[in-house]
Amino acid sequence: MIGKGHAISGTRVSISYGWNQEKEAEVVLREHVAGETPAEIAEEFRIIQTQNERCINNTLSFIVSPTIEDGKDLSKNELEDLAKKFLKEMKLQNNQSIGFVHRDKAHTHVHIYTNRIGFDGKVYNDSFIGKRSQIAADNVAKELGLTRVREVQQEKLNELKHLRQAIKNIHDRVLQSRPKSLDEYINKMKAQKVEVIPTINKANHLQGFRVEYKGVNLKASEVHRSMSGNRLIPQIAQHRSFRMIKEVPKTFQVLDKTVRLSGNLSTKIAKELVKGTIKIIRDTGIGMGY
Numbered sequence: 001m002i003g004k005g006h007a008i009s010g011t012r013v014s015i016s017y018g019w020n021q022e023k024e025a026e027v028v029l030r031e032h033v034a035g036e037t038p039a040e041i042a043e044e045f046r047i048i049q050t051q052n053e054r055c056i057n058n059t060l061s062f063i064v065s066p067t068i069e070d071g072k073d074l075s076k077n078e079l080e081d082l083a084k085k086f087l088k089e090m091k092l093q094n095n096q097s098i099g100f101v102h103r104d105k106a107h108t109h110v111h112i113y114t115n116r117i118g119f120d121g122k123v124y125n126d127s128f129i130g131k132r133s134q135i136a137a138d139n140v141a142k143e144l145g146l147t148r149v150r151e152v153q154q155e156k157l158n159e160l161k162h163l164r165q166a167i168k169n170i171h172d173r174v175l176q177s178r179p180k181s182l183d184e185y186i187n188k189m190k191a192q193k194v195e196v197i198p199t200i201n202k203a204n205h206l207q208g209f210r211v212e213y214k215g216v217n218l219k220a221s222e223v224h225r226s227m228s229g230n231r232l233i234p235q236i237a238q239h240r241s242f243r244m245i246k247e248v249p250k251t252f253q254v255l256d257k258t259v260r261l262s263g264n265l266s267t268k269i270a271k272e273l274v275k276g277t278i279k280i281i282r283d284t285g286i287g288m289g290y
Contacts (some may be wrong), residue, residue, distance in 0.1 A: 001148065003062065003136055004062065014059065016038040017036050025142055027100055031093070062114065062127070067146070087112070089139050093117050134149070157253065160218070167194055186254075195212040204260060206261050209227070230269045
């Protein structure tokens with residue numbers, strides 16, 4: 001089961017989408033609301049939201065999606081229970097909420113709209129809400145005996161075992177040629193029919209890599225952990241400087257432009273460098289009193 005979430009400002013428009021009869025929408029959850037139309041529900045939300053008018057994105061929008069197989073068998077009551085447990089995991093069970101199930105596609109999913117402003121006028125903290133929604137959905141799936149995201153991902157990776165090994169073999173051969181830049185690595189992989197796609201956010205920060213081979217697109221770390229950005233970048237930097245690097249590179253050239261490393265990737269690289277230093281000390285006995 002997958003969970004997604006973010007804060008929005010268009011409460012009435014969003015609830016109208018959730019209540020769309022063309023999508024065979026059905027109300028499966030009501031928490032502290034009585035309205036029978038999107039306009040009425042939005043007005044109930046607004047009354048509470050007037051307690052904190054500084055908050056612009058004052059409604060939370062969630063999508064909770066069981067797997068296709070699980071969704072086929074879930075009744076209205078079971079979906080209500082699922083939605084309530086999800087809100088409890090998010091610590092939003094005391095806020096106004098309305099939830100709808102959409103069965104217009106093979107993939108049954110629930111839209112939940114929750115007032116970000118509590119009855120006490122306090123604003124719900126939406127920091128990392130996307131990630132927290134994923135964790136909440138996974139916890140609910142575990143509690144209800146539904147298929148969890150990690151199980152689906154592992155099954156997918158098992159099915160692609162031979163293809164992942166083929167990509168890893170190409171990666172190893174390319175690294176043996178000691179590419180001195182990410183662009184050189186990317187071009188050499190491309191020559192072997194493996195497309196390496198840098199993930200660069202709007203702030204021009206490199207977050208990692210994806211690879212595409214024979215129509216399959218995966219995170220580099222899903223192919224093998226040695227292909228993750230925090231391991232690949234130090235290796236490339238070492239080839240470039242002909243010595244083991246001791247600190248995290250501040251910038252890198254990728255696709256002919258300069259990018260900075262994301263904070264998360266920098267932290268992971270720093271940890272890898274520490275591991276490497278410890279290994280050298282252990283292997284050589286430096287500083288161990290021998």
